[in-house]
Amino acid sequence: MNEEELIKKLRSAELPKIELQSHRRQLRIALLNADYSERQREVTKLDLTKSKVRGGIEKMMKGLVSPQPVWKTALVTTLAVVLAFGLAIGLPPLIGQSPELLAGEIAQNSPDVMAALGGDEVETVRILNIEDNMATVIVEGSMGGIVNAVVDLYTKVVTQAVVGPQLTDEEKEKALDIAAADPTVEELLDRGAVIDLVLPMYVTFSKVDQETGEIEEVTETWAQMWMNLGNRQWGVQVDLIRGKVVTVTD
Amino acid sequence: MLRKMNVEQERELVERAKNNTEAFGELYDQYYPQIFGYVLKRTASIEVAEDVTSEAFFKALKNLRQFRWRGVPFSSWLYRIATNEIANYFTRSKPWQSSLEEVSNSMDFSDPSAETESLQAEAELRRHEDFLTLHQNISRLQLKYQEVIVLRFFEDKQLKEIGEILGKREGTVKSLLHRGLKKLRKLTE
Numbered sequence: 533m534n535e536e537e538l539i540k541k542l543r544s545a546e547l548p549k550i551e552l553q554s555h556r557r558q559l560r561i562a563l564l565n566a567d568y569s570e571r572q573r574e575v576t577k578l579d580l581t582k583s584k585v586r587g588g589i590e591k592m593m594k595g596l597v598s599p600q601p602v603w604k605t606a607l608v609t610t611l612a613v614v615l616a617f618g619l620a621i622g623l624p625p626l627i628g629q630s631p632e633l634l635a636g637e638i639a640q641n642s643p644d645v646m647a648a649l650g651g652d653e654v655e656t657v658r659i660l661n662i663e664d665n666m667a668t669v670i671v672e673g674s675m676g677g678i679v680n681a682v683v684d685l686y687t688k689v690v691t692q693a694v695v696g697p698q699l700t701d702e703e704k705e706k707a708l709d710i711a712a713a714d715p716t717v718e719e720l721l722d723r724g725a726v727i728d729l730v731l732p733m734y735v736t737f738s739k740v741d742q743e744t745g746e747i748e749e750v751t752e753t754w755a756q757m758w759m760n761l762g763n764r765q766w767g768v769q770v771d772l773i774r775g776k777v778v779t780v781t782d
Numbered sequence: 783m784l785r786k787m788n789v790e791q792e793r794e795l796v797e798r799a800k801n802n803t804e805a806f807g808e809l810y811d812q813y814y815p816q817i818f819g820y821v822l823k824r825t826a827s828i829e830v831a832e833d834v835t836s837e838a839f840f841k842a843l844k845n846l847r848q849f850r851w852r853g854v855p856f857s858s859w860l861y862r863i864a865t866n867e868i869a870n871y872f873t874r875s876k877p878w879q880s881s882l883e884e885v886s887n888s889m890d891f892s893d894p895s896a897e898t899e900s901l902q903a904e905a906e907l908r909r910h911e912d913f914l915t916l917h918q919n920i921s922r923l924q925l926k927y928q929e930v931i932v933l934r935f936f937e938d939k940q941l942k943e944i945g946e947i948l949g950k951r952e953g954t955v956k957s958l959l960h961r962g963l964k965k966l967r968k969l970t971e
Contacts, residue, residue: 541912545913554899555832560811567806
């Protein structure tokens with residue numbers, strides 16, 4: 533066989549055109565959940581850094597007004613805090629506030645969000661995404677109320693504050709039971725981790741009917757929860773239909 | 783059916799995907815069939831193609847923020863990641879194994895329909911006898927020859943694009959292709 537014949541053979545071979553809808557769907561869910569958890573973790577890091585900066589500034593102020601000046605300590609603390617903050621988020625605080633922090637602050641101080649929470653105090657603020665200067669923020673009240681807010685970062689205004697969907701008490705209980713039976717979650721709970729938030733999670737996928745071959749779009753309600761232990765946070769996704777934990781992401 | 787994007791639309795979507803999970807989902811929808819198809823033609827195994835494709839997309843997700851436009855299409859970047867993962871699979875290097883374990887765990891949905899679908903796909907693959915025979919011979923070549931031959935003849939890529947995917951000059955690709963075909967010819971005789 534010469535080269536031309538070989539090329540002809542290579543070009544004319546019938547190639548497999550196989551698509552695996554289940555794999556495609558599962559991988560999509562796994563990827564998006566991983567990406568979402570990663571973004572949540574970034575927001576948590578920002579929150580922690582922010583508290584450290586506040587702590588540092590308070591210490592600095594105390595140092596500066598103390599009857600026994602400890603300005604050296606104060607200055608070193610301030611520099612260390614600024615450096616840590618800069619390293620953590622790529623120095624934007626030296627130029628201006630990060631969009632995540634800005635979105636969080638606007639949302640938690642918004643009268644519309646307060647009204648939607650029904651007078652409850654803000655407990656947690658999570659940034660879901662930021663696109664074209666519009667941030668989607670979830671604000672959770674201390675009584676468990678949840679508000680989905682859209683923040684315009686350009687005008688610094690909350691353009692929408694809607695009371696978010698929640699799982700029923702039975703669904704929450706079921707989610708917690710399923711999670712607690714998972715070995716990874718169980719181990720974390722044994723180590724003292726606390727589940728601080730349980731939210732619904734909507735999963736849409738295509739299902740192939742094995743008999744008719746028809747593809748049907750199915751949306752299921754799952755639960756996602758956050759676990760905290762010290763400075764670490766884990767995201768847990770629970771498939772309420774099949775009664776199992778799908779992912780635990782650090 | 784997904785719309786075919788032009789370069790500008792693709793560029794815009796990639797930039798959005800760096801900060802937006804849903805936009806990454808759109809990118810994934812756009813390229814999953816291509817990447818899975820390529821990995822399948824390189825490995826001729828449904829199971830391996832599933833694992834390697836998963837690993838490639840997880841790598842892409844992790845490194846998306848590092849992706850910079852330098853006149854090379856995003857698809858070439860994905861092909862490159864997939865090519866590296868295939869090489870990792872063939873050489874059975876440690877990073878692939880440990881990382882894959884992580885991916886598999888996160889995808890362990892125990893979906894019986896997925897298992898059935900994989901078995902059906904495996905049966906469908908076995909039907910392509912000509913391809914399998916060619917693949918068997920191609921897989922006996924060194925990886926550098928396998929890569930160029932599959933990209934050129936099974937993925938129908940131009941030499942320039944193969945160069946972009948493999949990070950090689952067009953001339954080098956041409957010469958690899960020539961030598962690869964020569965070796966393949968000997969194996970098929």
